[in-house]
Structures are given as structure tokens and as C-alpha cells.
Amino acid sequence: MTTxxxxxxxRRGATLxxxxxxxxxxxxxxxxxxxxIGYLALVPxxxxxxxxxxxxxxxxxxxxxxxYGDPRVGDMIGNSLWFAVGAAVLSLCVGTALAYxxxxxxxxxxxLFFAASIIPLIIPGILYTIAWIFLASPDIGLLNKLIxxxxxxxxxxxxxxxxxxxxxxxxxxxxxxxxxxAAFRSMDPSLEESALMSGASRWQVFRRVTVPLTRPAIVAxxxxxxxxxxxxxxxxxxxxxxxxxxxxxxxxxxxxxxxxPDLAAAGALAVGLLVFALIGVAISNLVGRSGKTYQTxxxxxxxxxxxxxxxxxxxxxxxxxxxxxxxxxxxxxxxxYTSLLKxxxxxxxxxxxxxxxxxxxxxxxxxxxxxxxxxxxVLGLGSATxxxxxxxxxxxxxxxxxxxxxxLVDHLSFVPLVIPGLVLGLALSxxxxxxxxxxxGTIFILLIAYCTRxxxxxxxxxxxxxxxxxxxxxxxxxxxxxxxxxxxxxxLLPLLSxxxxxxxxxxxxxSFRELSSxxxxxSPGNEVLSxxxxxxxxxxxxxVLAALGVVMVLTLAVLVVIAYKLGAKVGLRQD
Amino acid sequence: MNTAPLSGHRCGxxxxxxxxxxxALMLLLAGCGGLPTATAPQAAAGGGPTAAEKLYAEVNGxxxxxxxxxxxxxxxxxxxxxxxxxxTSDVADAVLKAFEGQFDVKxxxxxxxxxxxxxxIVQEQKAGYQGNDVxxxxxxxxxxxxxxxxxxxxDSERRRMVSEAGRQQGWTxxxxxxxxxxxxxxxxxxxxxxxxxxxxxxxxxxxxxAMEISDSDWYLTLFKYWEKQGKxxxxxxxxxxxxxxxAKIVKGHTVQGQLLSAGQxxxxxxxxxxxxxxxxxxxxxxxxxxYVQPVIARPNGxxxxxxxxxxxxxxxxxxxxxxxxxxxxxxxxxxxxxVEGDDPLKDVEIIPIDVEELTKNGDEWNKRYDQxxxxxxxxxxx
Numbered sequence: 001m002t003t004x005x006x007x008x009x010x011r012r013g014a015t016l017x018x019x020x021x022x023x024x025x026x027x028x029x030x031x032x033x034x035x036x037i038g039y040l041a042l043v044p045x046x047x048x049x050x051x052x053x054x055x056x057x058x059x060x061x062x063x064x065x066x067x068y069g070d071p072r073v074g075d076m077i078g079n080s081l082w083f084a085v086g087a088a089v090l091s092l093c094v095g096t097a098l099a100y101x102x103x104x105x106x107x108x109x110x111x112l113f114f115a116a117s118i119i120p121l122i123i124p125g126i127l128y129t130i131a132w133i134f135l136a137s138p139d140i141g142l143l144n145k146l147i148x149x150x151x152x153x154x155x156x157x158x159x160x161x162x163x164x165x166x167x168x169x170x171x172x173x174x175x176x177x178x179x180x181x182a183a184f185r186s187m188d189p190s191l192e193e194s195a196l197m198s199g200a201s202r203w204q205v206f207r208r209v210t211v212p213l214t215r216p217a218i219v220a221x222x223x224x225x226x227x228x229x230x231x232x233x234x235x236x237x238x239x240x241x242x243x244x245x246x247x248x249x250x251x252x253x254x255x256x257x258x259x260x261p262d263l264a265a266a267g268a269l270a271v272g273l274l275v276f277a278l279i280g281v282a283i284s285n286l287v288g289r290s291g292k293t294y295q296t297x298x299x300x301x302x303x304x305x306x307x308x309x310x311x312x313x314x315x316x317x318x319x320x321x322x323x324x325x326x327x328x329x330x331x332x333x334x335x336x337y338t339s340l341l342k343x344x345x346x347x348x349x350x351x352x353x354x355x356x357x358x359x360x361x362x363x364x365x366x367x368x369x370x371x372x373x374x375x376x377x378v379l380g381l382g383s384a385t386x387x388x389x390x391x392x393x394x395x396x397x398x399x400x401x402x403x404x405x406x407x408l409v410d411h412l413s414f415v416p417l418v419i420p421g422l423v424l425g426l427a428l429s430x431x432x433x434x435x436x437x438x439x440x441g442t443i444f445i446l447l448i449a450y451c452t453r454x455x456x457x458x459x460x461x462x463x464x465x466x467x468x469x470x471x472x473x474x475x476x477x478x479x480x481x482x483x484x485x486x487x488x489x490x491x492l493l494p495l496l497s498x499x500x501x502x503x504x505x506x507x508x509x510x511s512f513r514e515l516s517s518x519x520x521x522x523s524p525g526n527e528v529l530s531x532x533x534x535x536x537x538x539x540x541x542x543x544v545l546a547a548l549g550v551v552m553v554l555t556l557a558v559l560v561v562i563a564y565k566l567g568a569k570v571g572l573r574q575d
Numbered sequence: 576m577n578t579a580p581l582s583g584h585r586c587g588x589x590x591x592x593x594x595x596x597x598x599a600l601m602l603l604l605a606g607c608g609g610l611p612t613a614t615a616p617q618a619a620a621g622g623g624p625t626a627a628e629k630l631y632a633e634v635n636g637x638x639x640x641x642x643x644x645x646x647x648x649x650x651x652x653x654x655x656x657x658x659x660x661x662x663t664s665d666v667a668d669a670v671l672k673a674f675e676g677q678f679d680v681k682x683x684x685x686x687x688x689x690x691x692x693x694x695x696i697v698q699e700q701k702a703g704y705q706g707n708d709v710x711x712x713x714x715x716x717x718x719x720x721x722x723x724x725x726x727x728x729x730d731s732e733r734r735r736m737v738s739e740a741g742r743q744q745g746w747t748x749x750x751x752x753x754x755x756x757x758x759x760x761x762x763x764x765x766x767x768x769x770x771x772x773x774x775x776x777x778x779x780x781x782x783x784x785a786m787e788i789s790d791s792d793w794y795l796t797l798f799k800y801w802e803k804q805g806k807x808x809x810x811x812x813x814x815x816x817x818x819x820x821x822a823k824i825v826k827g828h829t830v831q832g833q834l835l836s837a838g839q840x841x842x843x844x845x846x847x848x849x850x851x852x853x854x855x856x857x858x859x860x861x862x863x864x865x866y867v868q869p870v871i872a873r874p875n876g877x878x879x880x881x882x883x884x885x886x887x888x889x890x891x892x893x894x895x896x897x898x899x900x901x902x903x904x905x906x907x908x909x910x911x912x913x914v915e916g917d918d919p920l921k922d923v924e925i926i927p928i929d930v931e932e933l934t935k936n937g938d939e940w941n942k943r944y945d946q947x948x949x950x951x952x953x954x955x956x957x
Contacts, residue, residue: 130830133839140838237826241788244824244949260697343859344837354858426694433702440704519691524657524683535664535686542833 026484030401033393034409040452041412044419047427052267063264067272079240080230080247083164087232088225090169095176095221098323100210101316103184104192106306108317109324116324119332121174121509122556124533125234127549130542131331132158132167133238134338140346142334159242168235170327172228174509175457176221178502179464183217184210185498186468192307202307216467220460223280227417230273266420273418281414282407332553339546359547368527373555375443376512376529383450384507387458388500390451392493395462400471410459417456421516424449429521441523449517454507461506465499505563509556627708627886628727631879634890635730642731646894649887651679656888658682659696660711661689661875666907673903674895680888689713693720700725700882708883709892711749714874714930715792715937721745722934726878729890733897736913740927746878748912749896750904753925754793754871757832757851757863762841769867772797775844776817783841785823787831791937791944793845796871796928815947818844824948836861845871849908856908869924874912 052063098117101107120128135143138154147155157163191213195205211218236247309316338344340355363369391413397403398410416424428449432440439445469492477487493500515530522531529552536545624632630649637645650656660667664686671682685707687695693716699706700723710720720726726745734747741748756769762783769775775784794815801811823840825831832850835843836859843851848870851863877896883889901911910920933940 130833133834134837137839139840237788238830241824241826246949342857343854344833345859346837422694426698429695429698430702433699433704441706519687520695522685524685534688537827537829538688539663539665539829541665542829 041415044424044427048267051263063268067265067268084229086165087168087229091173095173099180112324117174117177119328129238131334164239182499182502183214217464220464335546359544372527372529380508380511384504388504391458391462395466399466413459414456416452425517425520443526461503465496627883630886646891650891653885653888655681657707659685659707689716705884708885708889711877717746718934727881741912746876748874748876751872751910753848754845755863756867758842761860776814781821785840785843788826790845791941792928794944795940869926873928
């Protein structure tokens with residue numbers, strides 16, 4: 001050391017200083033998070049891209065020909081768009097209206113809201129759809145029977161595109177509700193109050209002040225909804241096929257069913273969705289980026305206060321109750337009713353006389369039911385927490401940092417949304433079967449799969465909240481001497497908490513239903529609840545399945561209530 | 576430094592930069608690593624026989640008690656058996672309980688749909704991972720697995736009792752799933768119930784008949800059967816067209832059975848008899864008897880893995896499933912592949928699915944069936 005010339009040691013000192021400056025906790029955290037997001041997204045993307053564009057003979061576009069070459073592709077795209085846009089619009093209207101009434105007004109029956117908003121999300125898609133067949137089929141629908149004296153037979157027909165829009169839209173509306181609740185929570189009501197003061201009507205205020213201020217959240221919701229409904233399979237399969245309404249995803253189903261699975265064709269369809277989704281992400285960032293406009297959480301103190309509905313209060317109360325009965329109580333009652341029967345039959349004295357708890361007993365006798373419940377809880381809580389922590393930092397990188405290529409983090413986090421579950425499963429098993437770390441065959445591979453699948457949702461929830469928080473709060477923290485990490489933890493995280501909590505709840509709930517990649521990746525001892533559902537379904541035990549659905553609704557409802565009670569203690573307080 | 580100033584409308588540069596980094600990323604991806612979807616060399620196929628294969632070869636020549644006496648101590652020494660199957664969970668639970676009760680061998684069970692079982696084994700074998708010792712699943716998937724070269728030869732006196740269609744290279748049939756029309760007895764009287772497959776094309780069923788979206792194997796087999804009977808392709812197409820016209824298309828046999836007992840439609844073209852039987856046993860107003868003939872049978876079978884970690888346990892399980900297991904399958908309402916004593920189906924004509932044709936030209940048949948059910952329009956014969 002002593003022999004080193006002064007020039008060399010000076011240079012080394014400079015390098016070390018530079019390194020030391022780089023190795024701050026801030027940089028380290030950013031690099032780790034961006035790296036993780038990239039890694040989670042690139043593994044399946046790499047697999048998908050190879051499968052799409054390369055076969056044994058090299059580069060090919062044959063997959064596109066097979067995917068889009070079907071003579072009915074025009075019809076299919078038309079139906080898909082009609083269905084997807086319809087469901088997105090319906091879920092947006094329902095979700096936003098419910099969120100607004102819940103957060104910003106003094107509407108009665110607020111307790112019903114969380115039930116109304118979360119339960120459709122908890123009920124597995126296949127059960128929710130079949131419950132609607134039992135309610136609104138023109139042949140056997142209970143609702144049709146009920147209103148037959150007034151409107152004539154077969155008034156509702158669930159086997160139409162409108163029926164599909166209705167079921168899918170309601171099933172998806174919780175995503176919007178959660179997103180919008182977070183957005184409205186973080187909004188300064190003084191803006192609305194000033195508008196009211198200046199003589200605007202309530203409707204004008206909503207249209208000209210409230211909606212524009214929450215535009216980032218609305219754009220995010222539309223984006224996720226449209227992609228989700230373009231991908232949805234259960235509803236089109238159960239409701240559309242009966243009358244020959246084919247959608248895009250029926251193709252993915254067919255091409256993946258053959259052996260070896262036609263990854264190229266599935267990939268070609270997924271690439272189509274990916275292009276669409278990335279354009280959407282770009283637009284949503286453009287909208288969000290126009291800066292201060294949406295930053296409603298600023299250095300000015302405020303307390304969100306509910307608006308008085310006045311004479312509209314009872315009307316809105318009635319609407320809520322009606323909505324609640326229609327979308328939650330109806331399907332749930334059908335499930336509950338079915339779960340007590342030996343086989344499904346229309347309600348009659350005979351049916352009620354035959355009711356037993358056998359299905360529930362069978363459920364609890366199942367050897368792996370408790371293991372599966374435990375595994376699902378561990379995976380759901382684990383993936384929801386990990387994803388939201390990662391995405392909180394990820395959103396900061398995307399929205400606040402000036403790091404070149406930060407948009408890439410956003411795009412990458414969105415990629416898993418368009419990757420079919422089976423392809424994700426294949427990609428993960430491909431990688432971890434060859435990894436020296438023994439992850440394959442353990443519960444960790446499922447955790448990785450869930451984190452990958454739900455990353456896009458986490459990112460949307462986090463980015464949307466981040467757009468609403470003004471940079472001046474961070475700046476003042478830093479001026480007062482707080483480090484980046486302290487600012488992030490003590491200022492940003494609490495302010496982001498409504499959005500992060502919403503995302504956390506969403507991921508927790510939907511992770512209980514994840515099947516398409518779990519079924520390929522689980523191993524004996526690591527069964528999850530969705531696999532039990534699949535088994536009962538395969539067995540033809542529909543009534544046991546209904547019982548399982550009821551148990552799931554109860555379990556998750558309790559968890560969500562606890563989460564909200566805890567969540568109410570952090571972040572913005574309401575009066 | 577830490578907080579970006581509000582960037583206003585500077586979207587041009589980031590967008591371009593994002594595009595640039597995207598393309599760089601794609602190039603990077605294209606440049607590195609191997610082809611994940613390319614067919615890897617067949618695991619353990621190269622070189623000589625595996626240790627497991629040597630054991631199989633030795634035991635294949637043995638019979639009776641001598642064979643059992645050889646396998647049981649070896650299997651119990653191995654202690655575990657890794658089984659991948661697409662049996663439904665109620666059947667699998669019963670099978671496991673009986674097997675574990677009889678031998679001191681712990682069974683690790685992986686259960687999924689047959690396509691998933693196939694995917695999983697192929698993935699594992701390509702990576703040289705010894706996941707399972709034995710596989711029990713549908714004929715089509717077993718045929719594919721054998722083509723991949725991962726299944727070992729198995730022989731026994733029990734195997735030789737299985738009908739010829741169930742003795743395939745690499746696997747042996749254990750049970751049959753039967754396809755038959757079923758109907759809602761509240762909506763269809765015994766007189767009205769179909770007597771032949773052709774009856775399903777009757778216009779009286781328009782709007783009342785349900786067909787399942789993935790039953791192209793049923794379609795293929797019936798098509799081939801009628802061809803052999805001397806019907807022209809045109810006549811056959813016309814029958815299927817008649818069935819499809821006004822048909823309600825459903826996905827999944829369980830849903831089909833459920834909606835049939837609920838009365839959403841009167842008649843289901845091709846449900847599994849065991850699903851209908853289960854519903855009937857619970858009192859649902861459904862029936863499938865007397866059988867519309869010929870009944871179409873989809874074999875399910877068992878195959879030994881070349882790479883088995885527990886080959887003796889695998890072989891013992893296979894022997895057992897073809898012997899003691901057969902009676903157990905009957906008790907579970909399934910149709911066994913070895914018929915002993917009084918055959919309840921002795922007067923019923925059963926034709927197995929043409930697995931070879933399905934594997935070779937399955938895609939073609941999928942497409943044709945897809946077309947039949949989607950619009951009922953004329954489908955070109957071969």
C-alpha cells in the first residue's frame with residue numbers, strides 16, 4: 001500500500017468514493033427491485049417469445065398464421081371486443097359509483113359495500129357463472145320464473161353477449177372498486193366544495209371535478225379490465241358457446257389443448273394482447289405524467305370528509321340495497337342452496353326436505369382440505385405482501401425517479417398480465433427444473449408463480465396512488481434532513497397505504513382461485529384450495545364445490561374485514 | 576436529485592428510450608440461451624437400459640406368487656412410490672388407501688387433468704428430473720408419452736388378460752370411460768329416449784341436445800365406425816350436422832351433467848356414464864340406460880417410467896392395479912379393463928377409441944369437430 005504512487009491512490013480513492021456514493025441504500029433497493037421485476041417478467045416472456053417465433057428450424061411466423069388464420073377470426077375479434085369493452089364499461093361504472101358513494105358521501109348501509117364489492121371476486125369464476133345460469137337461463141332461470149307473470153317467459157337470457165357482459169362486468173367490478181376507493185380516499189374534498197360553492201350542481205361537480213382528478217385511476221382500471229376480459233375464459237366458455245358465440249380466448253384454449261401444445265399460436269395471440277396492453281400502459285403514463293393535475297395529496301393539510309347527499313340519501317340507499325341483492329345475495333343464495341342439496345334442482349318442498357350438511361361434512365373429511373387451506377393462506381398472504389412491497393418501490397421508480405429506462409420497469413411489470421397461466425407454469429418449470437437451487441417441487445415455485453401473475457395488478461394499484469401524491473411532501477421531508485429510505489418509509493408508504501392495501505386485498509383474494517399454473521407446479525403436500533376446487537369439479541361433485549365456495553367466501557370475507565380494520569389505522573384519516 | 580421535477584409533457588424522449596431499450600432487450604433475449612421449446616434429447620433413452628429397466632426385464636419373466644415375493648420386499652425397502660395420475664380424487668383416494676393398507680409403501684400422489692400430467696412428465700424428463708415412478712392417465716396422453724420414449728416395457732399374466740386395444744407399447748389399460756347419450760327423465764320419457772346414435776340427429780331434439788366442446792375423440796370413433804358400416808362420408812356428415820343443428824354447446828362433462836339434471840337441456844350426446852351414474856345414484860332425474868350402442872370406450876392405462884427411482888414399487892403397483900385394483904375400480908363405479916366372472920356389459924357392443932388415429936391426426940379431427948359444432952355446416956370428408 002505504501003508503495004503506491006500518490007496519483008494511483010488518488011484515482012483509487014476517487015473510484016472508491018464513486019462506488020460508495022453508488023452503494024447507498026437507495027440505489028441498492030432500486031437495483032434489487034428493478035432486477036426482481038425484470039427477472040419475474042422476463043422468465044416467462046423469454047419462454048413465450050422463443051416459443052412464438054422459433055421452432056426447430058429457426059425463425060417462423062407460422063404461429064401467427066395458425067392463430068389468426070381461422071376463417072371466423074373476424075367474428076371472434078368482433079365478439080371479443082364487444083364483450084371486453086362492454087364488461088370493462090360496466091365494471092367501471094359500477095365500481096366507480098360504488099366507490100364514490102362509499103368514500104365520499106354519507107350514503108347509508110356502508111357495511112354492505114365491502115360485501116357487495118368483494119364477494120363477487122371471491123366466488124370462483126366457474127361457480128359465479130353457473131349460479132347466473134341457474135338465475136337467468138331462459139329455460140331454468142329462477143329469476144325468469146319469478147317475473148314470468150309480469151314480463152312473460154324467458155325475459156332474461158344469460159346466453160347472449162349482453163349476458164356475458166353482465167356476468168363478467170360484475171365479476172370484475174371489485175378490481176375497479178378497490179382502485180377507485182383508494183383514489184377517492186386520497187382526494188382533497190375542498191376542490192369539490194369550492195365547485196359546489198360556486199354554484200355547480202352535484203352532477204357537474206362529479207363530472208367536471210371528481211372524475212378528471214381521478215383520471216389516472218380510471219385509465220388504469222379500463223386498461224386492466226379490457227385486457228382481463230379479453231383473456232377471460234370461463235364466462236365465454238359457459239355462456240357464449242351454447243349459442244355459438246366464440247371469442248379470442250377460445251382459440252388459446254384450443255391451441256394449448258393439443259400435444260405438444262402449440263406455444264407458437266398461443267404466443268402469437270398473447271403477443272397481440274401484449275402490444276395492445278403496452279400501448280395502454282403508455283397512454284396511462286402519458287395521462288398520469290401531465291404532472292400536478294392529479295396530485296391531490298399535497299403539503300396542504302386536509303381531511304377527507306363525506307359529502308351530504310341530502311334528499312338523495314334514501315334513494316341511493318335503496319339503489320345500494322337493490323344492487324346488493326342482485327349481485328351478491330342472488331348468486332350467493334344459489335350457492336348456499338346448492339351446497340345443501342344432493343344434486344341441483346329447482347326450489348320445491350321436496351328439494352328443501354332433502355337438504356343436508358353432507359357436502360360440508362365431505363369437505364371437512366377430505367384429508368388434504370386443511371393442508372390446502374393453510375397453503376393457500378400462506379401463498380395468498382405471502383404473494384400479496386411481497387408484490388405490494390416490491391411494487392411500492394417499483395412505482396416510485398416509474399413515477400418519481402429520473403432513471404433512464406424507468407418506463408421499462410412499468411412495461412415489464414405489465415407483461416405477465418397477457419401470459420396465459422399454462423405458459424407461465426411451463427416457463428417456470430422449465431427454468432427451475434434446471435436451477436441448482438432446489439425450488440422445483442417446493443411451495444416456493446408456487447410463490448414465484450403467484451408473484452409473477454399478480455405483479456401487473458400490484459403495479460397498477462401502486463402507480464395510481466403514486467400519481468396522486470405530490471412530490472413536495474418528499475421534498476420537505478428531505479429538506480428537513482430525512483434520508484431517502486426514511487422519507488419512503490415514514491412519508492410515502494403511509495400516504496400510499498390506501499392504494500397498497502387495495503392491491504393487497506385484491507391479490508390475496510384472487511390468489512385463492514389461481515389454478516392454471518398451480519396445477520402444473522404443485523407437488524404432493526403443497527396442494528392449494530383451487531386444486532381442490534378443480535378436483536371436485538372433475539369428480540362431478542358440483543354440490544360439494546358449492547360448499548367449498550361458501551367456505552371460501554366466509555374465510556376471505558373475515559380476512560378482508562380484518563385487513564380493512566387494520567388499514568383504517570394508517571394513512572389518511574376520515575372524520 | 577431524489578425527486579424528479581414534474582416532467583410536464585416530455586414524453587417524446589422517454590418513449591423513444593423505452594422503445595430502444597425494448598428492442599435491445601429482445602435482441603439480448605434472442606441471443607442468449609438455448610431454445611426452451613425445442614425437443615431435448617430423450618431422457619435416459621441414450622446408452623443402455625436404466626437400472627429400473629433392468630429390474631423390469633427381470634421381473635417381466637416371472638409369474639404368480641414368485642413374482643409377488645420378489646417385488647414386495649424390494650418395494651417395501653424402497654418405501655415410497657411417486658404416482659402421477661389423472662384419476663378423479665375420489666377414485667385415487669380409494670386406490671391409495673387400499674394399496675397403502677396392503678403394502679408398507681407410502682404413495683406420493685400428484686393429480687391433475689390428463690393434459691397437465693403429460694406436460695409435467697415431459698418437462699421433468701427433458702430436464703432429467705426423476706419426478707414419478709409410474710403414470711396412470713388417458714390413452715391419448717400415454718400414447719404421446721410412449722412416443723417421447725419415457726415409458727418402459729411391462730409384461731405380466733394380468734396384462735395378457737386385457738383386450739388387445741388395451742395392450743399398447745409402453746402402457747396397459749386399467750379401466751374404461753364410457754361415452755353414452757344421457758337424458759333428463761323429467762323431460763324425456765322412456766319411449767322418447769334415443770335408441771341409436773342416429774336418433775340424436777332427429778329435429779325433435781333441436782334446442783334440447785347438448786354437445787361437449789372437446790369430444791373430438793368421440794366424434795372420430797363414431798365417424799370411423801359408421802364408415803366401416805358402409806355409410807358414405809356425406810351420410811355421416813349429415814347425421815352430425817343434424818345433431819349440431821340447434822345443439823347447445825357446453826364445456827366440460829361435469830357442467831354437462833349438472834345442467835342436464837337441472838333441466839337446462841333434455842339430452843346430452845356424449846357424457847361419461849360414470850358422471851351420470853353418480854348423479855342418478857343421488858336421485859337426480861337422469862338416465863343413460865338402456866345403452867345406446869355401440870358404447871364408445873376411452874381407455875385409461877398405466878405405464879412404468881424408465882427413470883423410476885422406485886422401480887419395484889412402480890411394478891408392484893401396476894401388478895396390483897391390474898389384479899386387486901380391478902375389483903376396487905368396479906366398486907368405484909368404473910369399468911375395469913380385465914373382465915372376470917359375470918360381465919355386466921356382456922351384451923353391450925363396446926368400441927374403443929382409435930388412439931393411434933387420434934394421436935396421428937388428432938389436430939385434423941379437432942378442427943373438423945370444432946367446425947361441426949360451431950356452425951353445423953358441411954364438413955369435407957377426408
